[in-house]
Amino acid sequence: MALDRNHRYTGEVAYIYAFDVAYDTARKPIRELLGQPVAQFAVDVSKRSPRQLFFYKPQMVRLPPMERIGPLGPVRVERVIKLLPVGAISISVRVPFAVNHVEELVAFHDLQFSNGSLHEEVRRLAQEVIAELGGHLIRPHPQLAEEEAYTVFCLASPVLNAANEPMNAEQWFHAHRRQVAALLTQEEEPERLSKQEAEESTARYLSYYEDDIAVVDWDAALLVDAPQDLDETLYIMELANLQLAELEAYDRLLDEALDRSYRDLGERPLRSRAATLHELREIRIDMARFNDELSNTTKFFGDWHLARLYEKIAGRFHLAEWHRSVDGKLKTLDELYQILKHDQNTRMMLWLEVGIVLLFVIDLVVLVVGLKK
Secondary structure (H helix, E strand, O other): OOOOOOOOEEEEEEEEEEEEOEEEEOOOOOOEEOOEEOEEOOOOOOOOOOOOOOOOOOEEEEEEEEEEEEOOEEEEEEEEEEEEOOOEEEEEEEEEEEEOOHHHHHHHOOOEEOOEEHHHHHHHHHHHHHHHHHHHEEEEOOOOOOOEEEEEEEEEOOEEOOOOOEEOHHHHHHHOHHHHHHHHHOOOOHHHOOHHHHHHHOOOEEOOOOOOEEEEOOOEEEEEEOHHHHHHHHHHHHHHHHHHHHHHHHHHHHHHHHHHHHHHHHHOOOOOHHHHHHHHHHHHHHHHHHHHHHHHOOOOOOOHHHHHHHHHHHHHHOHHHHHHHHHHHHHHHHHHHHHHHHHHHHHHHHHHHHHHHHHHHHHHHHHHHHHHO
């Protein structure tokens, strides 16, 4: 995007939406979606990346741009859909801006167009994707669940000082920390924020070159970088957002499985034991597959800067806590499975012993009857 000298800050807002839409997706190629060809996603790595850098590459569709009337006038909206094998889709939307003050970007948080909100448009788009994927989805959810959304404000570098001269990105951040905090927390009046809140919401930041910086909060982030270098950073954020959506979905699935197991064992212990064992075994297999595929999506750690950035975002999203929660519930399910399996084996041994005793009795009866004859 060319720098607009009539405005102090130019760039774009990237809206990232992750939807858990199905249990899994079929492993067969998708040639076309919504009338557009499906391609393999690729990141244009920058000079900071090692030669053997590995990125997980989902299938993607780039939709034609839309013209909309936004908070500051007409805008050209770009949309990209990514399809992932864990039964999820990610929709990213980019909206350009040119402003004189960082505070003006607060209006882009819950973006409203003249004909409705961006949130509504994205949900309709997700429903169209699900309807067209059809047979590619394995056990699709009956209703579209609430999405996990993340907003990234991308300022084109270099940022300018009051004299419109290029400025070090980290120095600019410290000089505008309260305004950045207000932007990330969606506060229209930066001066009302306490010093503690301003420091907390902007505590996780990272800089690599003199002219770039990334500040991450729990539902929004600020990036200052050259436009051509934004893609790889935004993709890391997109993957972390997807992980959060999938972990939340599987946490709900495990809650339902545990409740169902306790209920079945308490109310119908004899009749449901085999069915409960079968369900628990399937869930254990599913979670092993899920953990493997979810970990594959973040194999980009050849680049230590991106790895550190991912750690910052994962900390804000509390991904480690979500993993522990899921692992704890899996451990409980595993213990239930082992108890039921042991109980099933005990019952089988009991019936086997009963059978042996019956055969012994029958042999005795036959022997006694034979002797009498």
